[in-house]
Amino acid sequence: MKELTEEQKQIVEKEIRKEIKKTKTFFMQDEIDKSVFQILELINNEVKNKTEIKVEKFNNLEEVIESIPSEVFKYMGIKEIKQFLSIDNIQYFQDSFYINLFGKEKIIVHGVLYLFEKYPLIFNNCIFDNEKDIPITLKQIQKLSFLNCIFRQKINLNFQECLDVFQMDNCVFEKQCKIQGTFKDKVYFDNSHFYNYVDFSKCEFEKTASFYEVKFEKIPNFSQVIFKGNLNVVNTNLNFDFKNLEKKINQEYDFYEKARVEYEKARVEKETGILYPEKSLDKFANDFRDSFRIFKNALIKDNNLLDASNFHKCELYCKEIELKQSWNKLKNVTTDEDIKQNNRNHSQLVDFLLLGFYRKLCDHHTDLLRVFNNLILLIALYALFVFGFTWLHDDKLKDTKAILTLFGFFDKFKFYFNIGVAVCMSFGLILLLYKIDKNFIKSFKIFQCLPYIKKWLLKVFKKEIFIKLFSRLKIIILDLCHLMESLVIALLIPCVFYILFAIFGLFLNLDKDFKYLLFVNSLFVSTYICLVYTKSLFLGRYVVLILSYVVFFIMLISQPSIIHPLIGKIMGDFDKNLSYPSLLILNILYTILMALVLFSLQKTARKNSIVPS
Incomplete structure (x- = not known):
């Protein structure tokens, strides 16, 4: 076939118009007529050009007609994309439209959304800068790729299905990003950087989902996501600590509440429907827990147990934050149902404390060094208590008619001991009130003088010197306060037992030595738990652990x-001092704690693949 005849041109033109009509283009009739003529010329020139080099592309009219849909799709696609984006650098190859701006021009996102449903697009080195966040739900989108692109403003991409490959490789997202929909083919976010919040909630990935070396500056939301294929999260910074996770959940809750209150005011004025239902903080924690649970299950399915344990750790972080809200759910008891509800809440509070203890003990079986340090701390603390017992039972004291038992020692100084208990109880109650209400401590006049003291120091010292000095002193004093807080709580618990015995001991007809025994043994347990749980990083952890290692090696x-x-x-070197009746309960408590820590140690070692399963 060398050239189209006039009759063939009319047939081809008619077919071109049919195909253009199917594209549902937004162009007016005049522009459509121009497009028909230009497409016809392209086809005719292609026939002639091919025949000149003696390679016939079309053998007959039927082959020409068969090529019309692809030619119309290519031409109208380029024309519509140029019209929407006001750019000329558009190429078509491998059944996709390739747009490369080399980072010099900006694309308004809402001009692109129409194209997503219609054409397979590849954006390279483009900058997207939309000024308004208008969520638009698309039905189906074609192949969509963003390579080395920058998104300056919020992205809200909501669709029912993505029929082909979806890519966002080496992209930068400066503001919030929300993507929701079902991905029928592979999805890639490799080497992308999300500087703000990203929301993938309710997405469904039917094939491979790759987040290789993705950087999330804020915690992403993968709640109710379904991964049917493989999940790649290699070198992805999704290993968050407890503080960042708690901060993120609180921020999400505050943001939601602010939006809900504002919308509620507008709803009352306009009498519209409810968009933001009330949602408690524990529900937000549960949503984030669901995100980490989904990642954990997907990695377990791929037999990646080591990375799955890190997501299980984050899942337990969220559960702890969720259970923490049980304090706010306690009700005034008026019915039997309220009693049952309070019992459930008290049970959740116990679970919250246990999760917190395991987080501090071994970071939920993911930190081997931490649990080993806590084992050494337990041994050293036990050794110090044993030495305190044995020193007071030493036979050398008999010659001086000194106290032969620890309880006799306490009984001789009962008055001072009671004063010490009262002081510890006072400090402990003040600390508890401060924990409940942060403004409580400000009611003391001594703390009201602190701003005046700071102003006086600014006058005495140079501002630069004072700022450096004050910042360093602030860190040291804050660390010391955290340690003192832990020690006060450690003393408060045995003091409570001591006072309870003083009240009920007479009715139960218990020996007076029992209260001292209860005090010392509860002090051992509470001191260990508080040192494990302390917020003091330098004095409470580093210094105490160094001393513990010294005691352990001695x-x-x-x-x-x-x-x-x-x-x-076992060694045949049993110390008789350890057989004192006063040490019996201490040995039992120490054995229980030792078993707990050793169990955590071996489980942590197995999860870190140090010991084979």
Whole structure:
């Protein structure tokens, strides 16, 4: 076939008009007529050009007609994209429209949304800068790729289905990003950087979803996401700590409440429907927990147990934050149902405390060094308590008619001991009130003088010197306050037991030594728990742990039987001092804590693949 005849041109023109009509273009009739003529010329020139080099592309009219849909799709696609984006650098290859602006021009996002449903698009080195966030729900989008693109403003992409590959590789998202829909083919977000919040909630990935080396500056939302294919999160910074996670959940809750209150005012004025239902903080924590649970299950399905354990850790962080809200759910009891509800809330409070303890003990079986440090701390603390017992039972004291038992020592100084208990109770109650109400401590006049003291110091010292000095002192004092807070709580717990015994001990006909026994043993447990749970990083952890290691190695070299009484029996070097009745309960409590820590140690080692499963 060398050239189209006039009759063939009319047939081809008619077919071109049919195809253009199917595209549902927004162009007016005059522009459509021009497009028909230009497409016809392109087809005719293609026939002639091919015949000149003696390679016939079309053997007959039927082959020409078969090529019309692709030619119309290519021509009208380029024409509509140029019209929407006001750019000329558009190419068509491999059944996709390729747009490369080399980062020099900006594209308004809402001019692009219409094109997403209609054409397979590849954007490279483009800058998207929309000034308004208008969520538009699309039915189906074609192949969509963003390579090395920058999104300056919010992105809200909501669609029912993406029929082909979806890519956002090496992209930068400066503001919030929300993507919702079902991906029928592979999805790639490799090497992208999300500087703000990103929301993938309710998405469905039917094939591979890759987040290789993605950087999330804020915690992403993957609540109710379904991963049917493989999940790649290699080198993705999704390993958040507890503080960042709690801060993010609180921010999301505050943002939602602010929007809900504002909309509620507008709803009352305009009498419109409810868009923002009330949602408690624990519900937000549950949404984030669902995100980490989904990642965990997807990685377990791929047999990636090591990375799955990190997401399980974040899942437990969210559960702890969720259970923390049980304090706010306690009701005034008026019915039997209220009693049952309060019992459930109290049970959740216990679970909250246990999760917090395990987070501090071993970071939910993911931090081997931390749990080993806590094991050394337990051994050192036990050794110090044992030495306190044995020193007061030392036979050398008999010659001076000194106290032969620890309880006799306490009883001799009962008055001072009671004063100490009262002081500890006072500080402990003040601390508890401060924890409940942060403004409580400000009612004391001594704390009202702090701003005046700061102003006086600014006058005495140079501003630069004072700022440096004050910032360093602030860190040290804050760390010391955290340690003192932990020690006060550690003393408060045995003091409470001591006072309870003083009240009920007479009615239960218990020996007076029982209250001292209860005090000392509860002090051992509370001190260990508070040192594990302390917020003091330098004094409470580093300094205490260094001293613990020193005590541990001294015991290991000089008296290894002190590490545990069973070791002494096995080695035949049992210390008789450990058989005192006063130490019996302490040994039992120490054994329980030791079993708990050793269990966490071996489980953490297995989860970190140090010990084979």
